[in-house]
Amino acid sequence: MLIAACSLLIIVAGVYVLTPLFKEPGGNLEVELLAETELDRLLGRKAVVYSNLKDLELEYKMGRLSEGDFRRLEAGYKQEAATILQDLDRLGVAKDLDDTIERDIAARKAKLFPGKADETRRCPSCGAQSPLGKKFCADCGGRL
Numbered sequence: 001m002l003i004a005a006c007s008l009l010i011i012v013a014g015v016y017v018l019t020p021l022f023k024e025p026g027g028n029l030e031v032e033l034l035a036e037t038e039l040d041r042l043l044g045r046k047a048v049v050y051s052n053l054k055d056l057e058l059e060y061k062m063g064r065l066s067e068g069d070f071r072r073l074e075a076g077y078k079q080e081a082a083t084i085l086q087d088l089d090r091l092g093v094a095k096d097l098d099d100t101i102e103r104d105i106a107a108r109k110a111k112l113f114p115g116k117a118d119e120t121r122r123c124p125s126c127g128a129q130s131p132l133g134k135k136f137c138a139d140c141g142g143r144l
C-alpha cells in the first residue's frame, strides 16, 4: 500500500511537471508504463485527471485560459474521469475512493468525539442516565 501510494505520488508529480498546459487529455505513456496492475493504472489515471481538472480551474480563474478552451479541456477531462470511474466500478472498487475515505474519517471522528446530545451515561452512584459531557448527576448530584 505504501509502495502504491509512493508510486502514485511519483506519477502525479512526474505528470504534473511533464504535461504541458494545453496538452489534450488522453492516454499517458508514463502512467501506462509505470502501472503494474489494471487497478494501479486506473487509480493513477484518476489522480492525474483530477489534478489536471484542479489545475485547469485554477488557470481559468487566473485568466490564463479562454472560457472556450476551459470548457473544451474540462469536458475532455470529465469524460475521461467518467470512463475511469466506470472501469473502477467494473473492477469492484468503490466508485469514489475519496468518498470512502471521507466516510471512514467521519466514522473515526464520531468515535473519538462522541458528545452527541442523545448519548447518555449512567451515574455510578444512583444509576440515573445523564447526557454525556455533564460532570454531575442531575438526580443525586454525584460526580459522573
Ligand SMILES: [Zn+2]
Residues within 6 Å of the ligand: 123, 124, 125, 126, 127, 128, 137, 138, 139, 140, 141, 142
Ligand atoms: Zn446519580
